[in-house]
Each structure stands twice: as structure tokens, then as C-alpha cells.
Amino acid sequence: MRRTNLALLVLSSTFLVLASCTSPDGQNEAMPTRADGAAFFAANCVSCHGAGGQGVGTTADGLAVLPPNLTLLSAENDDRFPAARALSYIYGDPQNSHLARVMPQFGGEMAEDLVPVDIEGVLTPTPRELAGLLVYLESIQQ
């Protein structure tokens, strides 16, 4: 029994040490990774953009505008990943939800949890989910 408690104590303090990797602004959370972005993409984007982001999701057929192939964003932008454009498109414009577009906007309540991300040379406060998503999107470019 005592041994189990000790093992638990060691485990939980290891977890505490891992969890307390602080960022400059004092938040106790690490930067989101490609895996976080992939999970967010699977949950929110795959239905339209397809599993690999190539624009062939299951609901893509019925849409008025076809979802673009997201693995070609860099190729269509002089081989540079258009992080700022992708970010602002995905985030949307929460104040102007009447904007005519097919794709939903993912901003809004996300604005509560921001992390600093280097967007084309400018450190930009970015919703945590979208920061991971950008890492993922950049990784699937052809």
C-alpha cells in the first residue's frame, strides 16, 4: 500500500513538473503541437476538406463552393505558406457573420485563450487551437 502511494506521488509530481513549463506570459501551458492541430483538423475540417486536406470531404459535394485543396496553399503562394491569410480566413470575422461565404468561421469564443505565434515575422496573439492548426496545415503542404 505504502509503495503504491509513493509511486503515485512520484508520478503526480513528475506530471506537475511537466505541466509547469511556463511560457513568457506566465501561462502554465506548452505551445500547441502538430498533433493538437491534426486533432482539431480531424474534428472540425475533415468533413469538408477531406482527411488529408485535399478538398474531398464527405459533405463537400453538396456545397455551393467546393472546398479548396489545403495542401496546395504554399504552391499557390510562391512556395511560401500563407500563414496570415490562412489564419484570418479560418478565424473569420465574428463581427460580420453576414459575410457571404460557405465555410464557417472558427473565431469568436476562441479569442479567450491566445498564444504568441510568429506569423510571417510578426509575433501575433493567436487562439491556441488555431496555433496548432497552422503547424499542422504547414506540415501537409506539397
Ligand code: HEC
Ligand atoms: C462547411 C464546410 C467547411 C468546413 C467545415 C471548413 N471549410 Fe475551409 N473552406 C470551405 C470552402 C467552401 C472554402 C472556399 C471559400 C468559401 O467559400 O468559404 C474554404 C476555404 C478555406 C481556406 C482558404 C483557402 C485559400 O484559398 O486561402 C482555408 C485555409 C480553409 N478553408 C481551412 C479550413 C480549416 C482549417 C477548417 C477547420 C478548422 C475548415 N476550413 C473548415 C469549406 C469548409
